[in-house]
Amino acid sequence: MTTIQSVELRGITKRFPGVLANDNISFDVRAGEIHALLGENGAGKSTLMKILYGLYKPDAGEILINGQPIRIKSPTDALRQGIGMVHQHFQLVPPFTVAENVALGLASSREPLTDLDVVSQRLRELSEQYGLRVDPNALVWQLAVGQQQRVEILKALYRDAALLILDEPTAVLVPQEVDELFVTLRKLTDTGHSLIFISHKLHEVMAISDRVTVLRDGRVAGTVATQDTTQKDLARMMVGRDVVTVWDKPECPSEMAVLRVEKLSALNDKGLPAVKNLSLSVCANEILGVAGVSGNGQRELAETIVGLRRATSGSVKVLNNEMTNHAPAAMIAAGVAFIPEERMTMGVIRDFTVQENAILETHADPGLADGVLLNFGKIQKHATRLVREYDVKTPTLDTPVKSLSGGNIQKLIMARELTRQPKLLIAAQPTRGVDIGASEYIHKRLIQERGRGTAILLISEDLDEVLALADRIAVMYEGEIVGIVEPNTPVDELGLMMAGATKGKSEK
Amino acid sequence: MKNFDFSRLNPIIVPLIAGGLGLLVGALMLLALGANPLEAYAAMMQGAFGSTNSLANTMVKACPLLFVGVGTCIAYRCGVINIGGEGQLVIGALFATAVALTFQDAPAWFLVPAGLFAGFVGGAFWGGIAGVLKVKFNVNEVLSTIMLNSIAGFIMTFLLTGVLIDPTTADKAIKIPQTQRLPAASDLWRWVPTSFHGGILLGVVIAALIYVLLWRTTIGYRIRAVGFNPKAARYAGIAVQRYQLLAFLLSGALAGLGGAVELYGVTPHRLFSEGGTISFTSNAGFNGIVAALFGSLHPLGTIPASFLFGALLVGANSLQRTVQVPSAFVITLDGLIVVFVVASQIWAQKRSVKRVDEARASVVKAETT
Numbered sequence: 003m004t005t006i007q008s009v010e011l012r013g014i015t016k017r018f019p020g021v022l023a024n025d026n027i028s029f030d031v032r033a034g035e036i037h038a039l040l041g042e043n044g045a046g047k048s049t050l051m052k053i054l055y056g057l058y059k060p061d062a063g064e065i066l067i068n069g070q071p072i073r074i075k076s077p078t079d080a081l082r083q084g085i086g087m088v089h090q091h092f093q094l095v096p097p098f099t100v101a102e103n104v105a106l107g108l109a110s111s112r113e114p115l116t117d118l119d120v121v122s123q124r125l126r127e128l129s130e131q132y133g134l135r136v137d138p139n140a141l142v143w144q145l146a147v148g149q150q151q152r153v154e155i156l157k158a159l160y161r162d163a164a165l166l167i168l169d170e171p172t173a174v175l176v177p178q179e180v181d182e183l184f185v186t187l188r189k190l191t192d193t194g195h196s197l198i199f200i201s202h203k204l205h206e207v208m209a210i211s212d213r214v215t216v217l218r219d220g221r222v223a224g225t226v227a228t229q230d231t232t233q234k235d236l237a238r239m240m241v242g243r244d245v246v247t248v249w250d251k252p253e254c255p256s257e258m259a260v261l262r263v264e265k266l267s268a269l270n271d272k273g274l275p276a277v278k279n280l281s282l283s284v285c286a287n288e289i290l291g292v293a294g295v296s297g298n299g300q301r302e303l304a305e306t307i308v309g310l311r312r313a314t315s316g317s318v319k320v321l322n323n324e325m326t327n328h329a330p331a332a333m334i335a336a337g338v339a340f341i342p343e344e345r346m347t348m349g350v351i352r353d354f355t356v357q358e359n360a361i362l363e364t365h366a367d368p369g370l371a372d373g374v375l376l377n378f379g380k381i382q383k384h385a386t387r388l389v390r391e392y393d394v395k396t397p398t399l400d401t402p403v404k405s406l407s408g409g410n411i412q413k414l415i416m417a418r419e420l421t422r423q424p425k426l427l428i429a430a431q432p433t434r435g436v437d438i439g440a441s442e443y444i445h446k447r448l449i450q451e452r453g454r455g456t457a458i459l460l461i462s463e464d465l466d467e468v469l470a471l472a473d474r475i476a477v478m479y480e481g482e483i484v485g486i487v488e489p490n491t492p493v494d495e496l497g498l499m500m501a502g503a504t505k506g507k508s509e510k
Numbered sequence: 511m512k513n514f515d516f517s518r519l520n521p522i523i524v525p526l527i528a529g530g531l532g533l534l535v536g537a538l539m540l541l542a543l544g545a546n547p548l549e550a551y552a553a554m555m556q557g558a559f560g561s562t563n564s565l566a567n568t569m570v571k572a573c574p575l576l577f578v579g580v581g582t583c584i585a586y587r588c589g590v591i592n593i594g595g596e597g598q599l600v601i602g603a604l605f606a607t608a609v610a611l612t613f614q615d616a617p618a619w620f621l622v623p624a625g626l627f628a629g630f631v632g633g634a635f636w637g638g639i640a641g642v643l644k645v646k647f648n649v650n651e652v653l654s655t656i657m658l659n660s661i662a663g664f665i666m667t668f669l670l671t672g673v674l675i676d677p678t679t680a681d682k683a684i685k686i687p688q689t690q691r692l693p694a695a696s697d698l699w700r701w702v703p704t705s706f707h708g709g710i711l712l713g714v715v716i717a718a719l720i721y722v723l724l725w726r727t728t729i730g731y732r733i734r735a736v737g738f739n740p741k742a743a744r745y746a747g748i749a750v751q752r753y754q755l756l757a758f759l760l761s762g763a764l765a766g767l768g769g770a771v772e773l774y775g776v777t778p779h780r781l782f783s784e785g786g787t788i789s790f791t792s793n794a795g796f797n798g799i800v801a802a803l804f805g806s807l808h809p810l811g812t813i814p815a816s817f818l819f820g821a822l823l824v825g826a827n828s829l830q831r832t833v834q835v836p837s838a839f840v841i842t843l844d845g846l847i848v849v850f851v852v853a854s855q856i857w858a859q860k861r862s863v864k865r866v867d868e869a870r871a872s873v874v875k876a877e878t879t
Contacts (some may be wrong), residue, residue, distance in 0.1 A: 310745060340746060351735055351738045352739065375728075
């Protein structure tokens with residue numbers, strides 16, 4: 003291993019059109035140290051690391067290794083200097099074995115033949131040394147996510163990386179895997195490796211790092227030794243103001259709750275826990291906003307409530323009827339409407355016409371079909387009304403939905419869902435990617451719907467939207483509700499909660 | 511009609527042009543073989559359409575293609591693929607054989623409907639196997655239906671050399687794998703002296719009924735919803751797997767019915783086999799799929815498409831006889847037309863995507879101005 007005693011970044015500045023991503027940042031990491039880089043999304047963490055790894059060229063500033071200024075023009079350069087990176091999205095070839103993935107791009111010791119046996123042998127030694135249990139002959143696509151990450155780390159170690167940059171390494175892991183990863187990271191520092199640990203999760207940073215550098219808006223908000231700081235201090239540095247107060251307005255009384263979710267758990271598509279023991283309730287005439295950085299289980303929560311995803315435990319009650327794991331058809335019959343996050347792939351059938359999409363759930367209703375025969379006269383009347391009432395701009399009713407704009411498709415979905423006069427509406431990211439006009443219109447409709455007495459669960463990562471519409475705001479983080487606050491809570495505080503700042507507090 | 515949108519005729523025109531191009535390449539091959547293409551194609555036309563008899567023969571050839579083709583449309587519209595027409599034809603015919611041989615003395619008014627229904631059920635059973643495998647165990651239906659074709663063929667040969675064998679040949683040294691002639695009461699109505707039989711009319715009626723099912727009923731709406739977007743269909747409360755299974759059952763049932771019709775309607779009115787091959791179907795299980803493609807996977811489009819393919823099959827035979835080209839040419843011509851038609855479908859699809867993009871652009875433009 004090439005020894006790196008210290009890596010230092012001095013006065014790094016990087017400007018993108020309209021954004022100052024890194025503003026005079028200085029940062030250093032020493033041998034045997036885990037230095038955490040903490041900051042909200044967009045604070046400049048990734049940009050800084052991409053500069054260090056040779057993917058971006060800084061506008062100003064310099065990089066020093068062991069006190070010597072060097073230039074890193076490409077990832078190959080970075081590797082040559084002993085800098086390795088474990089990307090959040092793995093760079094592996096799934097049909098290849100672990101050894102083949104590691105050997106990829108390296109010269110064989112006996113060209114033109116491969117030397118996979120040599121690679122495997124060395125991999126076994128490395129695995130042994132750092133507790134990274136992986137079979138060199140296993141096929142990558144058959145490995146669990148945590149194991150794939152080990153392959154990525156092994157890849158870097160195999161290339162003699164002395165400094166490892168780990169970009170949000172825990173984002174894809176289950177808690178046990180996080181514990182195992184932390185053990186490995188400790189072994190790495192014991193053998194003189196330096197680690198840069200990128201995260202926006204405060205408790206992990208507290209658990210693993212030796213020092214923390216907090217970035218805010220492209221600048222260094224401070225560098226502190228972990229043992230001298232607290233989660234609260236770090237949170238303050240991240241946002242630049244004091245930490246949240248959790249509002250204790252009582253939950254809506256159970257006899258009035260239209261939706262009552264209790265201790266609900268569900269898995270995501272990869273089979274990892276996405277919703278964890280989550281409870282919430284929504285009353286009639288109320289909008290409960292669920293705020294959170296996307297990917298914290300919001301999509302899974304919505305899908306579990308409406309019966310599209312299996313709840314592994316817990317219960318969903320609609321109007322005091324037990325409806326956990328009921329089929330979507332039963333939820334629709336019970337008066338539950340759903341505006342899905344995946345508008346194009348779930349909310350509409352793109353090849354169906356406007357008219358056909360308008361009757362997706364209700365095509366067999368007596369008002370639209372005579373027995374088993376569709377009544378096109380009535381269907382046309384129905385669709386005409388929806389298009390007019392909800393201001394859907396479409397050339398004709400027979401136009402395929404795929405030729406409408408996103409905003410008009412969303413208005414059509416909204417029309418279809420609201421015209422059923424639901425008792426409960428679950429609206430997931432209702433205005434994402436929708437133009438401003440349609441967006442305002444959708445907001446207006448949601449407020450109207452609340453006035454009509456509907457209970458609305460509004461899931462959105464657009465904080466302004468949640469703040470403007472919600473009567474109460476539940477902040478979701480890593481599959482849990484970390485707190486319920488009132489809508490006059492400042493954005494910064496919500497942002498902090500979304501990063502998990504009050505997690506420890508709400509668990510007490 | 512002054513603003514008639516001619517692009518609506520594309521589903522008809524495009525496959526016709528593609529078929530024509532196939533014939534054109536075929537003409538070049540005929541030239542290379544030293545035959546006069548004009549003479550050859552004239553013989554082909556004559557063979558397919560030249561007389562009442564040849565026209566009837568064309569329609570008889572088209573009949574099983576129509577049944578299989580309409581079944582293919584149902585599966586396709588539900589987003590599943592059924593390449594098992596061949597096996598479903600065979601099992602349908604076996605079921606119909608069983609009925610005819612069990613009730614040898616039954617009157618026609620019982621035997622014909624009962625036998626056709628048995629064929630329908632047999633095909634549904636065979637298609638349903640692939641459906642259950644797909645829905646319950648996520649087995650790829652292309653593989654399972656193809657394999658079920660072989661299984662059906664071997665079952666038929668096994669039965670034809672065993673329990674179903676014609677009793678009059680059973681004792682002879684050379685056992686012909688075929689049944690006895692089925693009771694005359696099971697024969698479909700025939701327009702004597704031509705070979706035209708009532709099953710052809712039944713096929714046209716069924717194609718129309720399936721059109722109504724797919725586009726005019728709630729069941730068809732759900733089948734098509736599942737076919738276009740199973741995720742959205744599930745979101746809308748449709749039991750996706752149930753409809754996929756239904757599509758397999760129906761698709762297989764129509765092929766099975768086609769097998770029963772072929773058996774009851776066409777001389778020699780008996781099930782037969784030649785070694786391991788399923789000569790009884792003369793490849794209708796596959797040609798029917800091509801006919802469906804030729805008909806833009808629409809049940810009504812499949813009617814003329816089957817007819818054209820029937821004409822090709824009948825006409826190519828007389829072409830071969832008249833101009834003396836190798837029999838392989840007939841298969842080659844068949845294949846050429848398939849290649850051109852399938853390619854034209856892909857081309858039309860890509861083109862429609864482009865048209866949608868243009869339409870969207872114009873809508874957006876209209877909104878912003």
